[in-house]
Amino acid sequence: MGTTETGILSGRLSPVEYERNFSDLHPPLDEHEALVASDRCYFCYDAPCMTACPTSIDIPLFIRQISTGNPIGSANTIFDQNILGGMCARVCPTETLCEQACVRNEAEHRPVEIGRLQRYATDIAMRENRQFYQRAEPTGKSIAVIGAGPAGLACAHRLAVKGHDVVIYDAREKAGGLNEYGIATYKAVDDFAQAEVDYVLAIGGIEIRNNQMLGRDFSLNDMLARHDAVFLGLGLAGVNALRAEGETAEGVEDAVDFIAALRQSATKADIAIGRRVVVLGGGMTAVDAAVQAKLLGAEEVTICYRRGKEHMNASEFEQDLAAAKGVTIRHWLQPKRIIARDGKVAGIELDYTSITDGRLTTTGETGVLTADHVLKAIGQTFEADGLGIITLQSGRIVVDGEGRTSLDRVWAGGDCVLGGEDLTVSAVAQGRDAAESINHVLAAASQPAVAVA
């Protein structure tokens, strides 16, 4: 079967092509490459890369450790700040974080390859299952972590280190959250997300209960009754609706579901894709979906974004990646209606848009793209079921600097909180910091009274 047959079909490619298309996007550095790359680091003082890292990894130190033949020590440096440093090395938009801040850009426009070096060190430590942390004396405290994504895992690990017992409740079949279900396959090959979950859980003291959904299987009050504290790392379970005619036609799909299905597929040959795919949206999810649609054998893939290139949430690197894979990115186009034939998608009509007086408006001009598969990547929403009276703003949980919510004994972090950056690495930082805050509060509460003589 070729790529030119119309309709949403699986098995467009040969097994060899699937394997090639979904292999590692950035192959790991070998030892020689890592040494050459690490030699480029200047060991800056108060390094801008470190400041740019949401988890504040000591980047100059971990790179120097690589360059001196100490990758295990390097991994320790990374994990001290970010226990999911392995995944972050793969999925961080380094080009807008550490690598953008690298001083090498100033003179040479080519940063140190921080992300790939981080992967080099963490891969070695994880391959050898080197564990760097031991649990403190048991505190007898129990904490519920709701959501086994990056925020929840980082929080649980730090709490376990402090000697607390942790139960993670997760709505899905597997732990990992977006690391397991939301990341493009070629960024986390070889079931890395599960390997990382295992690595994190090896600390001990963390129990994961899957298929446990807040609002369906338990409420926040249940958790508060059972545990000393609760951390909400719920992520964004909902997706925005298109609110356009024809949205229910067969062949209109949420990009997050498409990406999740791809991740769960072993061979990718079972994942159906259209011949002409239109992806709606301008973020990382749109790019991940579009690129993978192309890799599955779609003949044409077009991203339609309702604003300009400069407004896209997908980084420059991601946009270039999409272009390199043969995806067409079109700007200033907003879906008007899905054109259906026999209940199936046949095309999409789009309004041309512009910004007038600071507001996005349609120009009155329209256009039609032929399509048999439409993927919606127009944003995810927080679903607050089961949270009770917790304070929300703009549909997200409000937290203070330590991750405390408006409710006593409840902390939150990751994509579900207000002001989040929708980044794995930010979620990790918030989970970790909330754990420190929880530990601090619990320790203060259990401090024995000091007798005054």
Added chain:
Amino acid sequence: MADLRNNFVGIKSPNPFWLASAPPTDKAYNVERAFKAGWGGVVWKTLGEEGPPVVNVNGPRYGAIWGADRRLLGLNNIELITDRDLYTNLREMKQVKMNWPDRALIASIMVPCEENAWKSILPLVEETGADGIELNFGCPHGMSERGMGAAVGQVPEYIEMVVRWCKQYTRMPVITKLTPNITDVRKPARAAKSGGTDAVSLINTINSITSVNLDTFSPEPSIDGKGSHGGYCGPAVKPIALNMVAEIARDPETYGLPISGIGGITTWRDAAEFLVLGAGNVQVCTAAMTYGFKIVEEMITGLSAWMDTKGHRTLDDICGRAVPNVSDWQYLNLNYIAKARIDQDSCIKCGRCHIACEDTSHQAITQYVDGKRHFEVMEDECVGCNLCVNVCPVQDCITMVGLEPGVLDERTGKTVDPNYANWTTHPNNPMARQAAE
């Protein structure tokens, strides 16, 4: 075009770049390749006395240290003098000299410290048509344990004695190669001059252990779990060599004695530095062993381009030009005041100048200005030490700027004195006070 022709103690070569006596000059095959590549001369790998040749180890002979990107910075070796038959070498030398009459061919010699040993080998060497001889008084390993090489070079009396024999038994120019493994290089140089040497060459290699294998606890290079000190060379030794060359060049007792400069010369710039510090030509080894013979093209064209730019026509125009500027510390002008300046346009904001100054020097470079990462020299704290210049990864980003006389030095609150004043007359110098009293 600058004229690079070299006349060193009467030995003529088309350029001043010779290959030093070492593995690259061990046999005709290599030397022919070197001449084809453009080298002006070679000092053939050291010949020993007639009889069974020396033997080398059959394991690693070299150890090394590296800089970033595994650039070879320093090399050491435990190889001995030639391990080929004397007559094979002599035959090849003669043939090569015939093939390349315009190139310099020097025989390096190391035989026991006995008059007869020298007396008998010199006519054999002379017969090859070699342009001169170099006395290997430098090798620090292996041969020195047998009373040769550095064992001679460390005793000025022996040097003088052997040089005298050589001058007596050959008409060839004699170049005495000095070991740096001594405290004052002027002593062996003076001895060589007393013995009548035509020139000295230096430095030979430095006693060294380059590294230790942390699995086996054996020094490298490791021979069956043991290591021995070897002779250190390469870019890392250049500063030591430059100083020793300058010491001899400015010593009143050896002033004017021709010097062949050796030690870590890797680029035309290194070579030029040796020449201006008093060397009449230079010898190269490690750079060739690292990159091959072709590097001489870079050296020739680089030296030539610099000379053209500066208007120097011949090597005589540059040789020794820096010697009058080599001084003892006590004569340095204490009224000269310089401050570091950071060019903000080329600053990449790595912060290394700041932390070097903050942690280890004079707290004279800012980290933040108006809340922004900004590195700037505080002139009221800067002592002009130059550390920031040396740690900055960007060339010419930080420069030292001398304050004009009459300008206020914000650190001391005094204006810059236009007069030269040194330590010998400084009020804090007890010796100077005594003299005044």
